Amino acid sequence: MDQTQALEALSMLCRRLAGAPVLALTGAGISTASGIPDYRDTEGVRRGNAPMMHQEFVSSLQARKRYWARAMVGWHGVVQARPNPAHEALARLQAAGHVVSVVTQNVDGLHEQAGSRDVIELHGNLHRVVCLDCAATLTRAAMQTALEEANPSLQDVRAVLAPDGDAQLAARFLEQFTLPLCPACSGDRLKPDVVFFGDGVATHTARAALEATERAAVMLVIGSSLMAYSSYRLCLEMSRQGKPLLAINMGRTRADALLALKVRQPCEGALPWLADQLGAA
Ligand SMILES: [Zn+2]
Numbered sequence: 001m002d003q004t005q006a007l008e009a010l011s012m013l014c015r016r017l018a019g020a021p022v023l024a025l026t027g028a029g030i031s032t033a034s035g036i037p038d039y040r041d042t043e044g045v046r047r048g049n050a051p052m053m054h055q056e057f058v059s060s061l062q063a064r065k066r067y068w069a070r071a072m073v074g075w076h077g078v079v080q081a082r083p084n085p086a087h088e089a090l091a092r093l094q095a096a097g098h099v100v101s102v103v104t105q106n107v108d109g110l111h112e113q114a115g116s117r118d119v120i121e122l123h124g125n126l127h128r129v130v131c132l133d134c135a136a137t138l139t140r141a142a143m144q145t146a147l148e149e150a151n152p153s154l155q156d157v158r159a160v161l162a163p164d165g166d167a168q169l170a171a172r173f174l175e176q177f178t179l180p181l182c183p184a185c186s187g188d189r190l191k192p193d194v195v196f197f198g199d200g201v202a203t204h205t206a207r208a209a210l211e212a213t214e215r216a217a218v219m220l221v222i223g224s225s226l227m228a229y230s231s232y233r234l235c236l237e238m239s240r241q242g243k244p245l246l247a248i249n250m251g252r253t254r255a256d257a258l259l260a261l262k263v264r265q266p267c268e269g270a271l272p273w274l275a276d277q278l279g280a281a
Helices: 003-017 053-058 061-080 085-095 108-112 140-150 173-174 203-215 229-242 265-275
Strands: 022-026 101-104 124-131 137-139 190-194 217-221 245-248 261-263
Touching: 003 217, 003 245, 003 261, 022 085, 022 203, 022 229, 053 061, 053 108, 053 140, 061 140, 061 173, 061 190, 085 101, 085 265, 101 173, 101 217, 124 140, 137 140, 173 265, 217 229, 229 245
Parallel strands: 022 101, 022 217, 217 245, 245 261
Antiparallel strands: 124 137, 124 190
């Protein structure tokens, strides 16, 4: 696609967004420019580590150790990540009233950092930790302190970051790893407050996302292949309500057949342009 075609596609998208309350649905593609890796390639195929399965995490101490050891060394990559121009443009569009709801599949907290309000986080937030036994919560930063205090020998290990804060780590490090216990009940089932594979979206979050479809006249999908059913079902719901679905996405999506328009451009270039055109200061 040459530059004229790219601009023409963006202009079409802009016309369809003007004046309509927009529901923005974002996925990993909006955070790749912030250094958070994408789960899937442009064909929607998963890459990287096998995902942590919810049931395995809940039932296996070994799985929890593996997760937290990797998460400890991968955390530097998460805390260093900053919102990019796409997050910032979306926050501007929300402040100006064009975007009425932001629903995200991401767990990185970058929308809030960029200034978006009332973000509906379908898959939770990596910056919170919850005890599965007593429901106590702590910040991920406090968990990191506990992890590093319990594992001083791992502190200087740096590892390749995966999308859910997971990382690649050699088996020999896992053998030395000590899992911090819950500060409230001393249980060993502290879990990041994110939805692992095999678990469902929290009921109140799913309801909030469905309500967001009712407030919007159009949905803009940004950087998501929509392979997760929790986001795909929102597309089905918009479609059922007769509302158009638009997308800024580099690759294939599960909802391609439902899309009125798809712009194949990096969102960190497209969204700031749209925000400027729509007069979002
Ligand atoms: Zn506890």
